[in-house]
Amino acid sequence: MEPSTQKLIHTFGALADLGQEIAGTGDFSEMVRTSMHLLLGTLALRRGAVMECVEAGPLRCAAIWGLGDHFLSGVEIDATQKTAFLKGETADFLVKNTDTSTGFMNQHRDQLVREGIELVLPMIVRGEVTGLILLGGKASGEEFSRDDFDTIRAMVRHIGVGIHTHRLLEQIAQRAEENRRLYDDLRAIYRDTVRAFAAAIDIKDKYTQGHSERVGKYSEIIAREMGWSEEEVEGIQIAGYLHDIGKLIVDRDIINAPYNIDAKNSSELNRHPSAGYEILAPIRHPYADIPLMAKHHHERLDGRGYPDGLTDEQIPMGAKIVSLADSFDAMTTDRPYRRRRSFEDVVRDLRENSGKQFDSKVVAAFARAILKEVTGETKDRRITKLLGKGYLEGEHVATLLQDLITDLDSTQKARSAS
Ligand SMILES: [Fe+2]
Structure with missing residues (x-):
């Protein structure tokens, strides 16, 4: 088998594994960790991190490998930087490419280079930046090929959808909980009213x-x-x-x-x-x-x-x-x-x-x-x-x-x- 065919099969296998991982009902943070390891393993990368964008406040680290514990801690991503990521969806997001990189990379380039991060890709789901995936270089020292980029993009999209779905489910669960509480309150009010009526009947x-x-x-x-x-x-x-x-x-x-x-x-x-x-x-x-x-x-x-x-x-x-x-x-x-x-x-x-x-x-x-x-x-x-x-x-x-x-x-x- 030609090496390129072998690689293709390997990539497909990894995507299938990733799909299964994301569709699973298990622990969410475990899912993100496994997904990231699949991504790192597929391309033989030394290090990487999955950072989630939260509504307000700094990026939240969802999974990290080969980087310091405090990697990018406290770093926020603002609206302008998000827009730049959204606009540049087709860009390669290489940290070293100063001409195509976004505001976020320009601002944090020194730190990213110091930590050995070569790629910063946004996870974009339904026109929103769900988070960032940061990847180090290949263990072999080779440059990323076009195929590598395609694989990375596909996997990043998968992970982004996984995180997005998880958030939706969390919101639904929260709403359901709120509804349940409201329902309980209503039932309690109903019961109290009924008891008051019962007392009124008995007084007569x-x-x-x-x-x-x-x-x-x-x-x-x-x-x-x-x-x-x-x-x-x-x-x-x-x-x-x-x-x-x-x-x-x-x-x-x-x-x-x-x-x-x-x-x-x-x-x-x-x-x-x-x-x-x-x-x-x-x-x-x-x-x-x-x-x-x-x-x-x-x-x-x-x-x-x-x-x-x-x-x-x-x-x-x-x-x-x-x-x-x-x-x-x-x-x-x-x-x-x-x-x-x-x-x-x-x-x-x-x-x-x-x-x-x-x-x-x-x-x-x-x-x-x-x-x-x-x-x-x-x-x-x-x-x-x-x-x-x-x-x-x-x-x-x-x-x-x-x-x-x-x-x-x-x-x-x-x-x-x-
Ligand atoms: Fe009666």
Whole structure:
């Protein structure tokens, strides 16, 4: 093979390697170093450096070989010098050529010559000087040939594009980070607003202080136990906070009537799920189906609920969860006209109404979550805290829950087998 052909193959090989290096997703500074070594190796050069132009301030050394650590440190490249580089794209950029060299070389010639730099090439990408590549002479002492210049130009362009791409990616990553922070802030604002609303709803109903907040928490616990994703869990917690938002438009006296409201007032009160839907539907919530969960939290599996009398499969799972959380809180909190029910009584109610009012899968999930706290399987004590001291104490509590879960599971199995 002729030496010139061999050299050509070698050069192509180096370019291919360089392309691979630049396209790689690895460490950026490692990429620049390897690229420079490929360039030096291809032409057997003694020394070289890749200097990056930064927005403002001195050149930044990205890779250096065979030169002092402080080579060109603090040297800046100004706008006039950049323009000269851009204009002279076809020049050979030989340091010794005083007639064709740019302002930058004229200014730093003494130092460049002292350090053994013979070529200073700009990396130009999209009409901008990304940086400079400075190269020493050939180890053989030969002059650079035309072919050498072509090879160098191709490789310099490659490295320039690599650096440029890296910067773009960095900018994108930074923007993404900023966006993420903004998004987090928005979500926090949304959550705070929702909580404020929940508090407003609860204040209107003097008997149910903290009800919405507790329904939000119970709903979240049930959904998590059912294996919902974190995003969905967060969504149902919001739905729990807002489920009674429709009560804001119902007359305060009707909401606060101790008991036995007449049919007219009862139908007025029963408007609240639909009213809630009307309030929530136009809002762009960060979670899916929140308005529907509010609308259907008084539906029953047997179709005897309201507002639409939906049956089992027609009721969104989220609404079933909020419905159970809502009823559970109503049963386990005191009202002025009655004390809260004992846990035994509540479990009996859940058992009786599973499959009629409540979805058995939802009841079983809630029972499992409570059982985990009772047996200490989880360190979490959220339900225990919400229910107050003493409510879940006693050995019979775990047995009650375990029996309920077993019964619900076997009913579930029987149903799916039939
Ligand atoms: Fe309600």
